Structures are given as C-alpha cells and as structure tokens.
Amino acid sequence: MTLLADAFTVIAVSAGALLFLAGTIGLLRFPDTLSRLHALSKADNLGLGLIVLGLLPQAGSLSGGLKLVCVWLLAQLSAATASQLIAGRIHRRKSGS
Amino acid sequence: MADFLIGTALFISAVTALGLYRVLRARIAVERMMAVQLLGTGGGAALLLLGVASGVSAANDAALLLMLFATFSCAAFTLGLETTPTENLGSEEESR
Numbered sequence: 721m722t723l724l725a726d727a728f729t730v731i732a733v734s735a736g737a738l739l740f741l742a743g744t745i746g747l748l749r750f751p752d753t754l755s756r757l758h759a760l761s762k763a764d765n766l767g768l769g770l771i772v773l774g775l776l777p778q779a780g781s782l783s784g785g786l787k788l789v790c791v792w793l794l795a796q797l798s799a800a801t802a803s804q805l806i807a808g809r810i811h812r813r814k815s816g817s
Numbered sequence: 818m819a820d821f822l823i824g825t826a827l828f829i830s831a832v833t834a835l836g837l838y839r840v841l842r843a844r845i846a847v848e849r850m851m852a853v854q855l856l857g858t859g860g861g862a863a864l865l866l867l868g869v870a871s872g873v874s875a876a877n878d879a880a881l882l883l884m885l886f887a888t889f890s891c892a893a894f895t896l897g898l899e900t901t902p903t904e905n906l907g908s909e910e911e912s913r
Contacts, residue, residue, distance in 0.1 A: 726818055729818065730821060733821075733822065733825050733866070734825070736825075736862070737825050737828050737829055737832075740828075740829050740832050740833070740859060740862065741832050743836070744832045744833070744835050744836040744839075747836045747839055747840065747855075748835070748836070748839050753845060753847060753848060756840075756848070756851065757851055760836075760851055760854060760855055760858075761854070764855065764858040764859065765858060767829075767858075767862065768858055768861065768862045771825075771862050771865060771866065772865065775822075775865060775866070775869045778818070778822075778869050779869065780872075784874060784877075787874075787877055788865065788877065790881075791861070791865065791877060791880060791881050791884070794881065794884065794885070795857075795858065795861060795884045798857075798884055798885060798887070798888035799854070799857075799858065799884075799888070801888060801891075801892065802854055802887070802888045802891035802892065803854070805891060805892055805895040806847055806850060806851065806854075806891060806895065808895075809847060809895050809898055810847055813847075
C-alpha cells in the first residue's frame, strides 16, 4: 500500500515538474507578452496542482492534506485574479487608453 | 522518498530561476510583474516539496504567504497603473 502511494507520488510530482519545465520553455520561446502570460499562468498552475496531488499521500494527517488542498485552491484564485488584472492592463494599453 | 522530493524541489527552483532571468530582462514593466507571479508559483511549489520532504509543516504556511504576496503585489501594481497616466511605465512597447 505504501509502495503504491510512493509510486503515485513519484509519477504526479514528476509530471508537475515537467509542466513547470514546459511553462519555462514557453516563457523563453513565445514571441508575445500575452502568450508569455498564458504559458506562465496555465502551465505553472497545472504543475502546482499536480505537485499538490502527488504530495497528498505523503501528508501525515488529514488536516495536513486539507491544508495542501487549501494552498492549491488559494493559488488558483490568486493566479486567476493576477493574470486577469495584468492581461486587462496590456489590453487597455494596446487599445490606446 | 525525501531525496526524490528534494531533488524535484531543486529542479523546480532552477527552472523558475531560468524563467525569472528571462522575464526580468524584458524592458516592459508588465513583464517584470509576471516575474513576481512566476516567483509566487514556482517558489510556492518548491517550498511545499521541501516542507513535505523534511516534515516541517511551517513550510506550507511560507508557501501560502509567498503566493499571496505575489498576488497582492500584482494587484497593487495594476491599481497604481490605473491611477497614473500612461507615462514611462507602459510606453516602452516592443516593436516586434
């Protein structure tokens, strides 16, 4: 059972790390500010979600696991807000106001 | 398991530093703010991994604070740009 949990952790955390790598490659390669923001917010937040999912079997107690999920939920909310604010700012600047 | 988690945390830190270097080199102020957001996500993930690997649950709180600070600074930055006229902050448009 613990072997299964460890294997799940390894797979999910590795996938999360790969998504972080993908987000950084997108950040390095994309030509536009808006598409860079897209790579930053989408890929990195999915990577964070996978890492939290992988860490859940390793969390010692129920409250520890709940706290991890709360960290992830709050990260989603804050990333959505910040990306929206930044993108709105870029959009308004392009349309000239 | 702890070795694997610490290794992944180091990998994510390295990748985040690479992205930070790229974004901080940009001349547009908005892209520099994206660097702060990247620091919030990547640093938060690395802190969570390190916290579970070492059994220190306070690292979760530190990760939470890091992400909240990133969001609040982005919001404050946008609000500050709203009130000031579009002078030097957003005028360095890339010509590509």
